[in-house]
Amino acid sequence: MPRLIHAPFCPHSRFIRLVMGEMGMEADLAEERAWERRPEFLSLNPAGTTPILIEESTLVVPTADVISEYLDETRGLALGERRLLPDPPAERIEVRRLTNWFNHKFFDEVSGPLTLEKINKRFMRNDEGGGPPDTVSIRAARNNVRYHLQYIGWLTARRNWLAGPNMSYADLAAAAHLSCVDYLGDAAWDESEGARAWYAKMKSRPSFRPLLADRVAGMAPSATYDNLDF
Amino acid sequence: MPRLIHAPFCPHSRFIRLVMGEMGMEADLAEERAWERRPEFLSLNPAGTTPILIEESTLVVPTADVISEYLDETRGLALGERRLLPDPPAERIEVRRLTNWFNHKFFDEVSGPLTLEKINKRFMRNDEGGGPPDTVSIRAARNNVRYHLQYIGWLTARRNWLAGPNMSYADLAAAAHLSCVDYLGDAAWDESEGARAWYAKMKSRPSFRPLLADRVAGMAPSATYDNLDF
Numbered sequence: 190m191p192r193l194i195h196a197p198f199c200p201h202s203r204f205i206r207l208v209m210g211e212m213g214m215e216a217d218l219a220e221e222r223a224w225e226r227r228p229e230f231l232s233l234n235p236a237g238t239t240p241i242l243i244e245e246s247t248l249v250v251p252t253a254d255v256i257s258e259y260l261d262e263t264r265g266l267a268l269g270e271r272r273l274l275p276d277p278p279a280e281r282i283e284v285r286r287l288t289n290w291f292n293h294k295f296f297d298e299v300s301g302p303l304t305l306e307k308i309n310k311r312f313m314r315n316d317e318g319g320g321p322p323d324t325v326s327i328r329a330a331r332n333n334v335r336y337h338l339q340y341i342g343w344l345t346a347r348r349n350w351l352a353g354p355n356m357s358y359a360d361l362a363a364a365a366h367l368s369c370v371d372y373l374g375d376a377a378w379d380e381s382e383g384a385r386a387w388y389a390k391m392k393s394r395p396s397f398r399p400l401l402a403d404r405v406a407g408m409a410p411s412a413t414y415d416n417l418d419f
Numbered sequence: 420m421p422r423l424i425h426a427p428f429c430p431h432s433r434f435i436r437l438v439m440g441e442m443g444m445e446a447d448l449a450e451e452r453a454w455e456r457r458p459e460f461l462s463l464n465p466a467g468t469t470p471i472l473i474e475e476s477t478l479v480v481p482t483a484d485v486i487s488e489y490l491d492e493t494r495g496l497a498l499g500e501r502r503l504l505p506d507p508p509a510e511r512i513e514v515r516r517l518t519n520w521f522n523h524k525f526f527d528e529v530s531g532p533l534t535l536e537k538i539n540k541r542f543m544r545n546d547e548g549g550g551p552p553d554t555v556s557i558r559a560a561r562n563n564v565r566y567h568l569q570y571i572g573w574l575t576a577r578r579n580w581l582a583g584p585n586m587s588y589a590d591l592a593a594a595a596h597l598s599c600v601d602y603l604g605d606a607a608w609d610e611s612e613g614a615r616a617w618y619a620k621m622k623s624r625p626s627f628r629p630l631l632a633d634r635v636a637g638m639a640p641s642a643t644y645d646n647l648d649f
Contacts, residue, residue: 235570236516236524248509254484255515263508278493279478285485286466293523294466340465 192217194233194241197403198308198372199223200300201253201292202240203365208257210396211273211361212264216242224309224317253292257358273358284352287344287359291366298333300366302326307373308405334370335380341388342381351387364391368400374411378419385419393417422447424463424471427633428538428602429453430530431483431522432470433595434588438487440626441503441591442494446472454539454547483522487588503588514582517574517589521596528563530596532556537603538635564600565610571618572611581617594621598630604641608649615649623647 193209193216195202209216221230223239234241234251242250242259250259261274274284306322313319341363344351352359367388370376378385391397401415413419423439423446425432439446451460453469464471464481472480472489480486491504504514536552543549571593574581582589597618600606608615621627631645643649 234516236520248512250512251516252519254519255512258488258515259508259512262511278489281492282478282480282485282489285488286464286481289482289484290466 190215190217192219192243194219194221194230194239194243196221196223196239198304198369198405199239200296200304200366200369201238203368203400204253204292204362205240205242205256206400207361207365207396208260208273208358210399211271211356211394212260212268214260214264222312224313226317253362254289257288261358270355273356273361275353275355275357280353284357284359287352288357288362291359291362295337295363295366299330299337300369302330303373303375304369306330308369308408311405311408331375331377334375335377338377338380338384342383345383345387360387360391361396364388364397365400368392368397368414372405372410372414374413376411376413378413389417389419420445420447422449422473424449424451424460424469424473426451426453426469428534428599428635429469430526430534430596430599431468433598433630434483434522434592435470435472435486436630437591437595437626438490438503438588440629441501441586441624442490442498444490444494452542454543456547483592484519487518491588500585503586503591505583505585505587510583514587514589517582518587518592521589521592525567525593525596529560529567530599532560533603533605534599536560538599538638541635541638561605561607564605565607568607568610568614572613575613575617590617590621591626594618594627595630598622598627598644602635602640602644604643606641606643608643619647619649 191214193202193205195206195218197220221239223230223237226237231237233249236252238252240253240256242256244250250256257274261272265272265274274281306327310319310322341351348354350356350360351363367376392401404410421444423432423435425436425448427450451469453460453467456467461467463479466482468482470483470486472486474480480489487504491502495502495504504511536557540549540552571581578584580586580590581593597606622631634640
């Protein structure tokens with residue numbers, strides 16, 4: 190069975206867990222606190238980030254961007270109509286553009302700062318970057334999430350799914366990042382009814398169930414987090 | 420002819436210019452100052468970043484990550500042995516891991532802050548984020564470049580090129596980002612003889628020539644910038 194080195198509230202790890210779930214792949218999950226910078230972990234991915242996929246005990250695939258391309262190349266064709274990175278060039282461009290948007294832009298502006306300040310810092314020692322949360326950074330992220338939700342609403346008003354007629358990596362990346370924000374109560378669902386309806390559809394998928402069971406020690410989720418009729 | 424919307428000192432634009440040069444593709448270059456956020460530009464890439472490739476007047480391919488995958492899918496096979504994203508799965512993983520390293524990690528830690536603070540801010544109005552350069556940010560980036568050069572040196576001591584036996588996207592991404600840093604005189608070549616020798620090899624390629632002819636208005640390049648025997 191493939192092994193996935195992950196963190197339960199790392200948005201990029203959640204993206205790959207959703208992708209593997211949609212592909213019907215099981216994984217042996219191993220939790221890693223990236224900020225501890227364990228030498229064995231850094232030897233697998235010198236960039237020091239989760240997730241890392243390990244196949245056949247020896248093939249190491251680090252970072253969400255690289256794993257998603259690898260999984261499409263090794264499993265994509267067998268999925269047929271349910272392929273998450275569709276075959277036509279123009280559709281691939283749009284799926285990759287939006288996947289990149291959520292894995293990089295949304296992470297930098299919203300899910301990265303919120304998970305760092307509100308979750309990871311609770312477990313980091315001072316010399317690992319721990320300490321009190323930076324309220325300026327949190328406020329900026331909570332402000333930024335609104336225009337991203339508007340953008341999701343704008344996309345879903347024009348298409349069945351974020352990147353086109355079928356569910357794709359773009360939906361899974363967006364939902365993975367938003368799920369962390371939603372746990373923290375910072376997903377401003379009042380901003381866009383379209384975004385809310387799209388997320389309700391994502392959340393009800395079987396691949397989402399394991400994520401909704403995750404908890405941060407000592408921190409309850411928001412009222413909407415595991416409520417499928419929020 | 421394909422059109423490339425770029426900025427001469429945007430490291431991601433330089434990466435795609437090098438890729439197109441190595442693939443023997445000509446492009447009609449159109450310069451864009453991303454920070455002006457022109458509506459016509461944002462309609463091509465809502466993320467507001469360069470580069471953007473436009474093919475056949477209608478197919479719009481935004482961001483370096485998406486363009487490099489698209490170019491491999493549409494031109495890669497025809498390159499045979501000179502393909503920049505090689506065919507074997509393990510080699511693709513390593514090329515993508517390192518390309519991602521330079522386009523994201525190195526950009527965040529080194530080339531992004533240096534080009535913003537030292538180049539782009541000279542041309543930005545205050546309401547576009549202009550103003551005096553942030554010396555703390557510059558100092559951090561100049562410190563960070565050293566461990567990246569050590570890493571390049573470590574890789575080249577074990578392989579012909581950064582990701583393996585052949586030149587790949589990884590070399591072109593690394594050289595593109597470093598070329599901006601070198602223009603500014605912030606590439607600490609004394610840190611690694613291996614990194615210096617590898618960069619001299621990259622710089623002497625015909626694909627590099629147009630980049631070495633670029634100048635920032637009112638700012639001379641460092642002594643090493645266009646010297647092939649630095």
